[in-house]
Amino acid sequence: MTKRIIYGPILSRRLGRSLGVDVIKTLETKKNCNFDCVYCQLGHVPLKITRTDNVKGVVSPEEVVEGLRTYHKNIEDLDYITFSGTCEPTLNSGLGEMIKGIKEISPHPVCVITNSSLVDKENIRRNLSEADLVVATLVSGYEETFNAINRPAEEITLENIINGLKKIRRMDKRPILSIEVMMVDSNIDFPVNHTEREIEKLKEVLIEINPDEIEILTVSRPPAEDYIIPVSDDRLKQIATEFENTFGKERVKLVLKGVKKSHSKMKHGNIEEEVYDLIMRRPCTFRQISASLGIDDKELKPIIGRMLSSESIEETTVGEKNYYKIS
Structure with a gap:
């Protein structure tokens, strides 16, 4: 990408x-x-x-x-x-x-x-x-x-x-x-x-x-x-x-952990590219990606699946949280 x-x-x-x-x-x-x-x-x-x-x-x-x-x-x-x-x-x-x-x-x-x-x-x-x-x-x-x-x-x-x-x-x-x-x-x-x-x-x-x-x-x-x-x-x-x-x-x-802002409201172009661009700049959890870009969970799940399968991103666990980052 x-x-x-x-x-x-x-x-x-x-x-x-x-x-x-x-x-x-x-x-x-x-x-x-x-x-x-x-x-x-x-x-x-x-x-x-x-x-x-x-x-x-x-x-x-x-x-x-x-x-x-x-x-x-x-x-x-x-x-x-x-x-x-x-x-x-x-x-x-x-x-x-x-x-x-x-x-x-x-x-x-x-x-x-x-x-x-x-x-x-x-x-x-x-x-x-x-x-x-x-x-x-x-x-x-x-x-x-x-x-x-x-x-x-x-x-x-x-x-x-x-x-x-x-x-x-x-x-x-x-x-x-x-x-x-x-x-x-x-x-x-x-x-x-x-x-x-x-x-x-x-x-x-x-x-x-x-x-x-x-x-x-x-x-x-x-x-x-x-x-x-x-x-x-x-x-x-x-x-x-x-x-x-x-x-x-x-x-x-x-500044303690956690974000109080609600989901973003935005019109999307290429959602997969938007997700990749976000993860490139900072590793994110599934929930953080969904909230930042205003993407419904059902829509985001297959996108993450495809990106993991293509190895453009990878999953890592820190503490009790799973993060996605660039491979």
Whole structure:
């Protein structure tokens, strides 16, 4: 199957009903990124991208606008248009122009989900300034923990990331800045980031950055490494309380498992391609696919069956849930 630029919508724990935009379309790898995070739902990065000019298969602003022009009209109830998918969106230097183009044809707010790797660069911050919301990852205030969890490409440092995030917050024209703190636990000896030492350092760094929002969440889909497990809800609630005491309840969002949004309402084209496009960006359960794309269970079941038979997707079990992912 081809890899389409526009996919979803996805029922996001954070953003509601979110239509995805994927700005690198190379099929040579399932994932185009300069991180190889231990918790990533898309698995390993075979080759980490080190520079924006090393990216292959970049999508143009014109392709994004044209793809969105037809696709989003089929969906009645979007909350966000979100740059994410199988790549780190800031690796595409045309990101700012894409956002401008989207705003000319759509009333929906635009979000960029970024791993924060390039925010120390002025042109990247300029691109991000066109968005309504930027959700930027920060897993630790310690370089060694950051390196263990995010496994960045060479020359990417936590110090540069922190400095870049501080500069975003100080821009005259800027998006809402939300810092995503992905908490991970492990069933082996691994530098996890939910200890009191880690939380104290994170609070120290976040005071410097001064974001508009802080999102606390944990792994909810099959991670790249099987030794990574979710942090318990009880511990997440404790951490959220610590952050609320420092930053105020209005700035802290605890994102727990489960989506409260109802099924999407959308007109379908090629349903099998829509299902494949969704699973390519994130492993999903049967129920998540049905709810995200608004497909009746009876219609979805034979589609999943055909895709499993053709080995375009495969099934994996994590905990008590069965997920479908790209083979």
